[in-house]
Amino acid sequence: MTMTSRSSRPADRSCSRVLEVSTTDDPGTSRIIEDPAVPGRGESVLRLHQFAMTSNNVSYVRAREQLGHGRAFPAAPGWMRAPVWGEATVVDGVGDGVPAGTRVIGYFPMAGSVAMSLEPRTDGTLVETSARRAHLAPVYQHYRVVDAPTDGLEFATLHIEALASALVPDLVGAGVDHVLISSAGSKTGQALAFLLSREGVACTGLTRDRPAVGQDGLTLFEYQELSSVAVPPGTVFLDLAGDPQLRARVVAQCGGAVAYMLALGGTRLTGSIPPQQTGPAAPPVRRYSAGPRLAEVERERGAEAVRLLRDRTRQRLLAWAREQLVVRRLDGLAAAAAVWPTIVRGGHGAGEVCLVAP
Template identity: 30%
Template sequence: MTTLDFQVRKDDLARTELHAEPDAPLADGQIRVQIDRFALTANNITYAAFGDAMHYWDFYPADDPAWGRIPVWGFGTVVQSLHPGVAVGEPLYGYFPMASHVVLSPARLTEAGFVDGAPHRAPLHAVYNQVLRCNRDPFHRPGTEDVQALLRPLYVTSWLIDDFLDDNAFFGTTATPGVPGVMLLSSASSKTAWGTAFALAQRQGLEVVGLTSPGNVAYCESLGCYHRVLTYDQLDQIPALSPVVYVDFAGNAALRRAVHTRFENLAYSCSIGGTHVGELGGAKDLPGPKPTLFFAPAQVKKRMGDWGAAEFGQRMVNAWHAFTAHVMNPVAPWLTVEHHDGPEAVQAAYAQVLGGRSDPRVGHILSLAPRGPDNRA
């Protein structure tokens, strides 16, 4: 058996290589998982852009430290097992590399799943080390794997951003009766942004404003989760004294400076991602609050302490199913899925997403796994 492995140059994300390596024998306690399908979104580009700072490269390190494996969310099937608690043929959901197969070392096995006990992953956050057994996963509904791979990790992040802002009373922006707090979201057409907008729109006393490129205005408006959608050069349509929280999915340094400069009552600047890869930059010497990177696992840990694991999980599951009911509305779906199978198709899809040329209505599902009847199980 051979594993196909997609790698990118860490200092030049446009440079990619595909490696074909013969599989080494498994050690006792290990399993080999065929990665049947995985999602590729702007969120994965963020993983690469912040790979060193946030240790995303450390999950599946490449032999050459100049190169990296971008982690992705997807579904796989156990094809070999030397672990007595994991059977061949079992379907799994987890945080995998862009590859055809991956070797995992299941530890702390439960009916719900396990963690990858590989020694190099021990210092990394547990949220990303968990692998879930589809047959026991309350999020999982057979036949919706593509939408789950595309949106589940993104919406969980979106839901946590909304919860974090609510947990902090929207940083005082809703304190004045009759004056809504402006939640200003950049890269409004990105899936994590409109997931956040969907959650925020359920709140009272907020105006959710999306910033996007001219070509994506109509799409963002069609979602119905933004109160207003503006282009990046229309900041002057929001009064300068408005109480604002900036939720930055773009990472665009010039836009960040424009937001910080215009709004005297900018209460909080929340850095989420880097969809504008070519315009990323530092945040030194900005007026107003210091941009603060949002780390979803930290909010998970806090809420697990506040609510307990069962309550936390139930709230997330309820929010997820309410969200996907809107996304998958057969009359006006928010998303269509495109499949990209094989090395050339994967490379082309990656270049498209990296370059920001992807239609926001399209979700990309990729596969490097051998084609066969089980590839779309």
């Protein structure tokens, strides 16, 4: 299903419009500015066709220092160019390796166009080589070349694909047979439950509003029903909410049965990412991020093994997404700015994907 919101769009292609998010005010506060987007030496200019906005991008803003996304696209003090996953075409390339017309999906600012230092790799992808991105894992530097316009779900689920490609084999390989997922209503929560249940892992989820129609392989409880939740010993808590109070309630209710907690996300994070230890009697908490974990897997098993893992996950995930997700199309950055506060509040529909044509 597709819905569309419209707004006026800029005609001037020499100047990019950029949506920036406040780092001093509520993260729902944003502004649109004009940026010359003049390419530096060796930089290509890319025009964005579409990008997706989800709670994942809000986490990039809230934990900008801890996760390192705050410095990916420079902005004036007090503002941040929040990274999003999107699709763009090179309009002003550099040399034979990055010709004009090359279409890629990957990590971008919320902007009409952007200048980046791209270089071709032998596997056919492009890599961003600027020093300001060097602190981030390769998954945030690599751009996959696509032959034709995509339906948007490929880049809208890229962050889930990266996480699931590492996490699902890690859990299955460790013999985990039950997980408890917070913010199970998020796209990441639903997709992880879909992929894990197909590997024989039972999934219990916590969410705000249990939908009328459930998902196969996922037993859902509302947060207020936590006192009715029972999980078997050896359960792993996949914490997408990142709320210390919820973590404490989970420990009080299921602590003895939870082997460890993986801090995966921050849909309900209001301050910085909580500490790794929650108390002497509580199960250990480990932070788990797709980018660094995939980089480790690549060092252990090679780039080809990671490519195959990601291809396989992408096929399964896209089949799920095309069946389950509702696409909401927003035309222009002003329409995106109007919806951004709703995304920050978690007020967007579970299972809804906002795709912005900037």
